[in-house]
Amino acid sequence: MSRGLRGLLLIATGLLPGLARAAEIDGSALSVLWGVPFAGLLLSIALVPLFAPVFWHHHFGKIAAAWALAFLLPFAAVFGAGAAGVNLVHALLAEYLPFVILLAALFTVAGGIHIRGNLHGGPGLNTAILAIGAVLASFMGTTGASMLLIRPLVRANDHRKHVAHIVVFFIFIVSNAGGSLTPLGDPPLFLGFLKGVDFFWTVGHIHQETLFLVGSLLAIFYAIDRWFHGRPGEAARPDPTPVTRSIGFDGQVNFWLLGAVIALVLLSGFWKSPVVWSIAGTPVGLPGLVRDVGLLAVVGASLWLTPRQVHADNQFGWAPMQEVAKLFAGIFLTIIPVIAMLKAGTQGPFGAIVGAVTRPDGTPDPAMYFWATGLLSAFLDNAPTYLVFFNTAGGDPAVLMTTLAPTLAAISAGAVFMGAGTYIGNAPNLMVKAIAEERGVKMPSFFGYMLWSCGILLPLLVAMTFLWFR
Numbered sequence: 448m449s450r451g452l453r454g455l456l457l458i459a460t461g462l463l464p465g466l467a468r469a470a471e472i473d474g475s476a477l478s479v480l481w482g483v484p485f486a487g488l489l490l491s492i493a494l495v496p497l498f499a500p501v502f503w504h505h506h507f508g509k510i511a512a513a514w515a516l517a518f519l520l521p522f523a524a525v526f527g528a529g530a531a532g533v534n535l536v537h538a539l540l541a542e543y544l545p546f547v548i549l550l551a552a553l554f555t556v557a558g559g560i561h562i563r564g565n566l567h568g569g570p571g572l573n574t575a576i577l578a579i580g581a582v583l584a585s586f587m588g589t590t591g592a593s594m595l596l597i598r599p600l601v602r603a604n605d606h607r608k609h610v611a612h613i614v615v616f617f618i619f620i621v622s623n624a625g626g627s628l629t630p631l632g633d634p635p636l637f638l639g640f641l642k643g644v645d646f647f648w649t650v651g652h653i654h655q656e657t658l659f660l661v662g663s664l665l666a667i668f669y670a671i672d673r674w675f676h677g678r679p680g681e682a683a684r685p686d687p688t689p690v691t692r693s694i695g696f697d698g699q700v701n702f703w704l705l706g707a708v709i710a711l712v713l714l715s716g717f718w719k720s721p722v723v724w725s726i727a728g729t730p731v732g733l734p735g736l737v738r739d740v741g742l743l744a745v746v747g748a749s750l751w752l753t754p755r756q757v758h759a760d761n762q763f764g765w766a767p768m769q770e771v772a773k774l775f776a777g778i779f780l781t782i783i784p785v786i787a788m789l790k791a792g793t794q795g796p797f798g799a800i801v802g803a804v805t806r807p808d809g810t811p812d813p814a815m816y817f818w819a820t821g822l823l824s825a826f827l828d829n830a831p832t833y834l835v836f837f838n839t840a841g842g843d844p845a846v847l848m849t850t851l852a853p854t855l856a857a858i859s860a861g862a863v864f865m866g867a868g869t870y871i872g873n874a875p876n877l878m879v880k881a882i883a884e885e886r887g888v889k890m891p892s893f894f895g896y897m898l899w900s901c902g903i904l905l906p907l908l909v910a911m912t913f914l915w916f917r
Contacts, residue, residue, distance in 0.1 A: 472530065472784070474791035481784035482796075484518035485831075488777050493826060493871050497893055507770060511777030518781045534783045536727040543779040545641055545739055546634060546830070547772050550590060550874070552708050552742040553631070557591035558763040559701040559753035564694040568604035570673040573613055574665055576600050577620045581661045584625030585632040585650075587705055593622045593875040598761065601886045609675045611890055614883045615899045616668040620661060622875035623867035627657045627860065631712055634874065635824075635833030635862040641735075642837060643844030644855070646716040652856045656915055660864060663907050698757040704745050711741040762885075767878045778831050789839045801839055811840055813857035813916040821861030821908065825868025825900075833862040857916050864908065868900045869893065 491510050495503045503510075523531035566572055576596060583592040600617060604610050626632030628650040630640035636649055696702075715738035722733040757763075788795040793802060804815040816836060824832040836858045840847060847855040866873035870880055870893055880890050891899060 472526070472534065472787040474784075474787035474789065474796075475794040477784055477788050477791075477796060479788070479796040481518070481522070482788065484514045485778070485781035485785050487517070488514040488774075488781050489826075489831075492774060493869075508773040511774050515777040515780040518784065522784070533728045535780065537729045538779045538783055540726060540729045540731060542638065542641060542834075543776060545735065546637060546779075547775060548739050548742045549631075549637055549708075549712070550588070550634065550771060551768055552745050553588040553591040554594065554768050555746045555749045556701045556705050556708060557587060557594040558761055559698040559704075559749045559757060560595055561697040561757045561760045562595070562599040562694060563697055563760075566603050566694065568600070568607060568613075570669050570676050572603065573600065573672055574669045576603070577617060577668060578661075578665055580617070580621030581625030581665075584621055585628035586709065588631055589622050589626035589633050589873065590875045590878070591705075592625065593617070593879050594761075596621060597879050597882050598886070601883055601888060605886070607676075608680060609678075610883075610888045612668075612671055612675065612899075614879060614888055614890060615896065616664060616671075616903075618876050618879055619867045619900070619904065620664050620668075622879055623873055624657065624660050624664065624864055627653055627863040630716075631709060633863045633866070634830040635866075636859060638830055638834055639837060639844075639855075639859065640712075640716065642842070644848060646713060648848055648855075649859055652852060653860050656856075656860050656864075656911055659911065659914070660907055664903070667903060697760070698753045700752045701749055704749050704752075707745050708742060711738045711745070714738065767874075767881075771874050775830070782831050782834065785835060786838045789835055790842060797839075804836075804839065811851060811854040813853040814912050816840065816854050817857035817861040817912060817916045819861070820858045821865030821868070824862045824865045825872045829862040829866035829873055833858060836862075853916070860911070860916075864911075865904075867904060868897070870896055 488511060491514065495507075495510065519531060519535065522534075576599070580592050580596045583595070587595070597614070597617060600613065601610065604613055623633070627636070630637040630644075630646055630649070636644075639649075640646060715734040718734040718737075720733040724731045724736075785797075788797050789801070792798065793805075795801075800819070804812055804819055806812050820832055820836045823835075837847070837855075840851060840854050840858065867876070870876045884890055890896070
């Protein structure tokens with residue numbers, strides 16, 4: 448943990464004695480300026496790596512902590528230590544820690560599985576790997592599936608001249624669209640699960656959209672890859688990795704641990720217990736506590752049971768996970784006033800946004816929610832964006848799953864599908880790009896990647912709007 452995040456925890460400790468004086472935040476009374484730290488952090492994530500990559504690499508944790516303090520200290524000064532402490536503890540215990548613990552478990556388990564062997568990459572094999580990844584993504588997370596399959600996919604095609612398009616479609620399908628069916632699949636859906644959305648709700652309500660998008664992307668990819676594969680000189684370079692006839696797995700114990708992760712998440716959703724502890728006003732239920740402790744145990748078991756050679760073969764390291772953990776600590780703190788303002792509806796500073804996604808009769812417009820959630824997810828990371836529009840739509844899971852089911856479906860689909868719009872839309876996107884570049888793949892620039900996403904994804908998303916979200 449960085450020194451900045453340790454400082455935040457010390458501040459939280461100092462704030463706790465004043466919790467008795469805490470009060471609910473009235474979002475309608477807040478100025479839009481309270482959203483500046485949140486916007487500043489997200490813009491930092493988008494722009495600093497582009498213009499100052501070395502500085503970002505060494506100081507992203509400090510940048511996240513600075514923006515968090517830019518919200519927390521003025522908020523404590525204006526509204527009191529109690530209000531700041533209550534909201535800080537709630538963000539950490541109810542949202543951030545469960546979120547990052549699940550990501551860490553999936554990241555560790557996937558990093559402990561090494562796919563041994565190498566096949567000769569071609570349109571059929573590559574399409575099959577992407578299809579398998581799409582299925583795995585909803586069960587081991589987009590992060591887990593991406594970390595498991597990107598290296599074997601690049602290795603299978605290291606004899607080819609053009610590989611970047613394969614990685615781009617991998618990001619579209621495996622790192623994003625494939626994770627749309629369960630809360631395990633993508634961080635936004637897990638946040639919805641933590642808010643009370645049923646585990647199987649998404650698979651029941653956006654499976655048609657998922658099949659359409661993934662199926663269309665696989666068909667388009669096959670056509671493009673077949674065209675590249677048939678060009679003269681495409682496979683002229685010698686294959687640096689010997690082709691083997693069989694594929695095997697090292698670190699098989701992690702498949703059992705993956706099953707434990709799924710079981711723990713399911714358990715926390717179905718197990719209803721009256722045992723609840725209140726920590727600084729935040730209820731911590733026994734099922735959630737058992738889930739998080741169990742997931743941490745899975746992390747420890749994976750690190751202990753996985754042979755060192757497997758981690759070495761996978762080039763396993765904690766840097767990607769550390770970056771996600773530090774950045775999202777800042778995001779979950781700075782988003783506190785933004786959510787409060789959105790909950791205020793048309794009476795709050797963001798009344799124009801609420802009005803834009805609302806029809807004249809006062810009902811939500813699923814198409815507008817789909818595009819508003821999706822476009823912001825492409826640039827501002829899809830997990831906090833999902834949370835923002837979940838609360839804009841009322842934030843009541845019981846209502847959103849029933850009366851407003853089309854709206855929740857639009858929010859879920861927009862956050863997951865359009866997270867593929869840019870490299871910064873979803874955490875695995877940048878991880879996959881970095882791994883591919885380490886293996887010698889010349890990936891498109893930030894805006895070059897956007898040309899791919901606009902040219903391929905945009906028409907499919909427009910078609911989905913008219914088919915399901917009108």
